[in-house]
Amino acid sequence: MAKLCAPTPRHHTAYEQPWFVLNSSRYSVMPSEHPAISHFYAFDVALSSDILAVPDGCVDIVFDCDATRPTARICGTPLAAQAVVLHQGHHYFGVRFSPGIIPGFINVLAEELTEQELDLLEVSGFAQRIFERIVQTPLLAEQMRLFNDHLAPRLMGKTSQLTSMVIQQALRHRGDIRIQHLEDLSGYTSRTLHRQFSQDTGLSPKTFCRIIRCQAALETLNTHQDVSFSELALDLGFSDQSHFLRDFKKLVSTTPSDYQRKIVQNAYADRISFA
Structure with a gap:
């Protein structure tokens, strides 16, 4: 039996969602030092129609930082182009995990995420602790810090x-x-x-x-x-x-x-x- 090498993921493809970028008034990306995370991103929706998610092999956590009804969703990769609901004028903060990585702080099987969007707060008690602080800060760097401090230590452990x-x-x-x-x-x-x-x-x-x-x-x-x-x-x-x-x-x-x-x-x- 061949000996398997330990995981050493650091590939620099951004795994962008092009229709998100094209429907945004601004789209910011910040790389992550954590091997389980591809990058963090933030964007403001300019046009809310015809927004599609394309297959990227990644799980995303997307925070809608709306002042009146903020939400947080965890989204599995689609298998074909799939319509998504993003609201015009809303500001979003996102975490895109590295391809194939399922975060360790959620109570969901990998197969239950594919092509699905779930309420993050219903599947992760850890996320509930920092949800309000993340959606209330307008700064991408601060949102990243909060996520890294509270959730990054619990990311690994689900991939053989x-x-x-x-x-x-x-x-x-x-x-x-x-x-x-x-x-x-x-x-x-x-x-x-x-x-x-x-x-x-x-x-x-x-x-x-x-x-x-x-x-x-x-x-x-x-x-x-x-x-x-x-x-x-x-x-x-x-x-x-x-x-x-x-x-x-x-x-x-x-x-x-x-x-x-x-x-x-x-x-x-x-x-x-x-x-």
């Missing part, structure tokens, strides 16, 4: 080494990896890999890799203006361009060409500020 290995390989290969390769690396059968990974993340390894491959496509389109879709499809391991286009449209809700047109017209990169 086997699952961590699959996550790392999927991220390293941008989702273009075969189950046989994972079997060879781990020494475990595909059945064991599937059972353990699904238990830890709520996703199958195949689904997770498909999501990461879509995120890699989004990252490329967000950072490169002159992109050959046929070359991108080949680079990401798709059998042909048609397969890539179909998969992208299902997961993002539009074609790569239309998506790229939107981000150029709306100055996508300029909308994001990195603290």
